[in-house]
Amino acid sequence: MAQLTPDPKPEEKVSEPTVTQEWIDDAAQRYLTNHQGMFTDLTLEIAKQTMQECAIEFSDLQYCENIIEKRYWLGMSRNWAKMSVGSPDDINTTVIKGLERQQWVYGNPIYGATYLYFDNDVLTIYQD
Numbered sequence: 001m002a003q004l005t006p007d008p009k010p011e012e013k014v015s016e017p018t019v020t021q022e023w024i025d026d027a028a029q030r031y032l033t034n035h036q037g038m039f040t041d042l043t044l045e046i047a048k049q050t051m052q053e054c055a056i057e058f059s060d061l062q063y064c065e066n067i068i069e070k071r072y073w074l075g076m077s078r079n080w081a082k083m084s085v086g087s088p089d090d091i092n093t094t095v096i097k098g099l100e101r102q103q104w105v106y107g108n109p110i111y112g113a114t115y116l117y118f119d120n121d122v123l124t125i126y127q128d
Contacts, residue, residue, distance in 0.1 A: 019055040027051040031068045038086040050083060072116060076123045078102070081116060088116070 028047035036042055054064040057080075066073065067084040076084075081104070088104035095101075100120055107113035117125040 019061070023061070024048055024051050024055065027054075027064060027068060034068060034070060035086070054080075054083075072123060072126065074123055074126070078104075078118050078121050078123075081118075081123060085116075089113075 025048065028044060028051045031051060032042060032044055032047040035047075039046075051064060054067060055061060058064060063073075063080075067080060070085050072081050072084055085106065088106050089108075090105040092103040092105070093100065094103075102118045104116040104118070105113050106116070115125075115127040116123055117127075
């Protein structure tokens with residue numbers, strides 16, 4: 001598994017870029033190259049669809065670039081974390097008074113693991 005790299009949310013928007021088909025095609029190819037071993041059914045068409053959805057959800061394309069580069073950040077959803085860094089090796093879930101907390105474990109805790117903590121679908125803590 002590739003090393004996970006935390007990436008903070010961009011603080012300022014410089015300008016809202018126009019999403020072109022050229023950007024989607026290029027982003028999809030880079031996503032496919034970086035994530036091919038993580039998802040067995042990943043195709044160029046699925047990568048294009050993923051990048052189109054990313055561009056729609058995030059007004060700042062830097063978020064999509066972070067996903068292409070397998071980065072995560074506080075505030076991201078479980079879905080986008082999985083699209084960025086893949087499925088965890090283990091998931092531990094705790095529910096307390098309506099709050100669902102999930103701990104995603106990447107790697108072997110004995111040899112050094114990365115932990116992502118989600119509260120009700122939002123990444124709130126990470127630990128390398």
